[in-house]
Amino acid sequence: MGTDNVRIDDLSNLSAGVSPALAEGLWTSFWDGDRRACARLITKVENEPNSIPGIRERLADRLGHAIRIGVTGPPGVGKSTLCSAIALGLADRQHRVGVIAVDPSSPFTGGAFMGDRVRMDKFVGDDRIFMRSLASREGRGGLSPSTPYVADVIEAFGMDRILIETVGVGQAELDVMNTADLVVLVLQPITGDAIQSMKAGIIEAADLIVVNKSDLPGADTVLQSLRFVYSLGSAKSGKAPPLLAVSAQQTEGIEELVDTLEQLSTSIIQSGRHQELRQQRLVEEIKSGIVDELWQRYLRQSDAERVIENAAKHLAASGGSAYKFVREMCSNIQLTVDPKANA
Amino acid sequence: MSGSPIKVVVGKPGLDGHDRGAKVVARTLVEAGMEVVYLGLRQTPESIVAAALEEDADVIGLSVLSGAHMTHFKRVRALMEEKGLGDRLLTGGGIIPTKDQETLAALGVGKLFGPGDDPDAIVDYIREWIREHPREDAV
Ligand code: B12
Ligand SMILES: Nc1nc2c(ncn2[C@@H]2O[C@H](COP(=O)(O)OP(=O)(O)OP(=O)(O)O)[C@@H](O)[C@H]2O)c(=O)[nH]1
Ligand SMILES: [Mg+2]
Numbered sequence: 417m418g419t420d421n422v423r424i425d426d427l428s429n430l431s432a433g434v435s436p437a438l439a440e441g442l443w444t445s446f447w448d449g450d451r452r453a454c455a456r457l458i459t460k461v462e463n464e465p466n467s468i469p470g471i472r473e474r475l476a477d478r479l480g481h482a483i484r485i486g487v488t489g490p491p492g493v494g495k496s497t498l499c500s501a502i503a504l505g506l507a508d509r510q511h512r513v514g515v516i517a518v519d520p521s522s523p524f525t526g527g528a529f530m531g532d533r534v535r536m537d538k539f540v541g542d543d544r545i546f547m548r549s550l551a552s553r554e555g556r557g558g559l560s561p562s563t564p565y566v567a568d569v570i571e572a573f574g575m576d577r578i579l580i581e582t583v584g585v586g587q588a589e590l591d592v593m594n595t596a597d598l599v600v601l602v603l604q605p606i607t608g609d610a611i612q613s614m615k616a617g618i619i620e621a622a623d624l625i626v627v628n629k630s631d632l633p634g635a636d637t638v639l640q641s642l643r644f645v646y647s648l649g650s651a652k653s654g655k656a657p658p659l660l661a662v663s664a665q666q667t668e669g670i671e672e673l674v675d676t677l678e679q680l681s682t683s684i685i686q687s688g689r690h691q692e693l694r695q696q697r698l699v700e701e702i703k704s705g706i707v708d709e710l711w712q713r714y715l716r717q718s719d720a721e722r723v724i725e726n727a728a729k730h731l732a733a734s735g736g737s738a739y740k741f742v743r744e745m746c747s748n749i750q751l752t753v754d755p756k757a758n759a
Numbered sequence: 760m761s762g763s764p765i766k767v768v769v770g771k772p773g774l775d776g777h778d779r780g781a782k783v784v785a786r787t788l789v790e791a792g793m794e795v796v797y798l799g800l801r802q803t804p805e806s807i808v809a810a811a812l813e814e815d816a817d818v819i820g821l822s823v824l825s826g827a828h829m830t831h832f833k834r835v836r837a838l839m840e841e842k843g844l845g846d847r848l849l850t851g852g853g854i855i856p857t858k859d860q861e862t863l864a865a866l867g868v869g870k871l872f873g874p875g876d877d878p879d880a881i882v883d884y885i886r887e888w889i890r891e892h893p894r895e896d897a898v
Contacts, residue, residue: 540810
């Protein structure tokens with residue numbers, strides 16, 4: 417069960433793996449503010465993960481300023497209707513707004529029904545706002561794997577507030593915490609009973625909780641249960657986030673909601689929190705980038721698939737620890753980092 | 760493009776409230792593995808083309824049972840050319856007489872479907888059209 421002796425060096429060439437170059441014309445149009453080019457670039461990012469490093473390298477100078485606002489909550493609570501109202505409110509406050517709405521892909525057919533635009537038809541053709549629907553594809557945590565990069569494209573296109581509506585499956589909406597700077601949890605009167613069981617996870621991550629459909633009876637009860645949950649101290653840092661009751665449909669409470677979002681945005685910028693979140697995401701990106709890069713190099717320079725398969729066959733037949741194999745295998749890899757790279 | 764799902768925008772222009780066909784077709788396309796952006800009722804040719812542009816849709820599908828198909832299909836086709844989406848497929852269905860279908864076909868509108876047509880035939884048509892018309896990257 418010998419492993420090949422692999423050398424992984426020359427880390428200076430970290431951008432290897434960049435996919436076929438995009439037509440320069442596409443970039444020119446993109447920087448000129450052509451929405452079609454922006455849409456096309458998003459498709460690239462969605463459909464060709466290999467193109468992401470190269471694309472992001474070109475966008476990098478324009479990133480870092482936008483506030484990404486995740487809008488999450490159970491199906492049908494009014495996330496899309498609310499995003500539409502918020503987007504218009506932000507645009508009226510001189511922001512350029514991106515809206516990304518993610519809908520579930522069928523794990524069986526790969527198809528996706530994306531109906532969020534039905535509730536977002538007030539701003540089509542409004543060039544202060546760019547909206548895009550994304551199918552969740554392999555994503556299982558409420559977003560598609562490409563969502564953060566799609567947000568990058570939209571930010572580089574010039575949008576400084578980006579709303580991200582999640583799939584809305586309830587409990588497993590954790591991607592949004594790693595992607596958004598602010599998380600808005602949307603509930604509705606009839607989700608009242610469900611609050612107790614939602615206590616783990618997202619309810620603690622929320623920076624703002626909105627009880628939508630306040631035109632229907634029961635919004636007060638939901639607010640009361642929320643206050644109760646927070647009084648038990650389950651929230652992050654023990655501090656309850658702002659709670660607001662609104663009606664997205666009747667546009668009641670929307671002004672106050674948008675003002676609150678603006679205050680939260682200003683406060684995370686001033687406190688350095690925004691920068692810190694961005695830095696955390698960069699750390700994760702660098703780590704997973706290194707893993708990917710080394711793995712690709714490893715695959716390229718050795719007969720890895722076959723070696724791994726043989727090892728698995730051997731382990732399955734005779735027992736033994738996979739980790740022992742991994743340790744042995746990795747001890748043969750020499751990782752020579754060019755000292756100049758650290759300068 | 761190979762291997763990535765086909766993206767379709769489906770909308771109903773005008774005041775026509777017959778949305779059953781559009782929903783049936785949208786569902787069928789989803790079950791066939793396509794990504795369908797459903798716009799719903801009361802769209803305008805402008806709103807449909809603007810949405811298709813942001814979505815970078817491969818296909819625009821209109822459903823018109825009101826009798827206003829000539830106006831809507833012509834306008835959408837013209838806007839597609841104007842906005843640089845001339846290379847995408849415009850198809851659809853509803854109550855559309857054969858001679859109108861022919862007139863529209865001459866203007867660059869794709870195949871149109873009517874009552875009782877097998878939704879699977881729509882899937883086959885779209886797949887084949889996409890296979891024969893690969894998109895170029897250049898803008
Ligand atoms: C059900 C129905 C209604 C329902 C609609 C319910 C709903 N939410 O959809 C109700 C009762 C509300 C209704 C009302 C009216 N209706 Co009506 N209705 C029908 C009926 C009987 C069936 C339509 C239907 O749902 N078919 C089932 C679906 C699956 O078929 P489909 O829509 O044709 O879709 C297929 C294809 O056309 C195509 N297709 C459709 N959309 C798309 C989209 C894409 C992208 C693609 C690729 C293909 C595609 O593929 C589908 C698959 O086979 C038709 C008669 C008929 N035989 O078509 C009349 C009909 C459409 N109605 C008609 C009329 C006049 C009306 C009314 C004005 C008043 C009236 N006389 O009843 C109102 C107007 C309502 C409004 N606001 O627009 C006329 C239209 C005449 C015309 N265009 O010249 C028809 C043809 C009846 C007739 N013979 O007079 N109607
Ligand atoms: N009464 C009332 N209904 C509302 C309100 N906001 C949204 N709705 C309705 O609630 C339904 C769902 O709204 P959406 O905005 O699509 O909800 P969503 O959370 O985006 O739904 P999914 O994306 O499918 O999870 C629609 O029928 C809306 O019209 C509101 O403030 N009051
Ligand atoms: Mg929605």
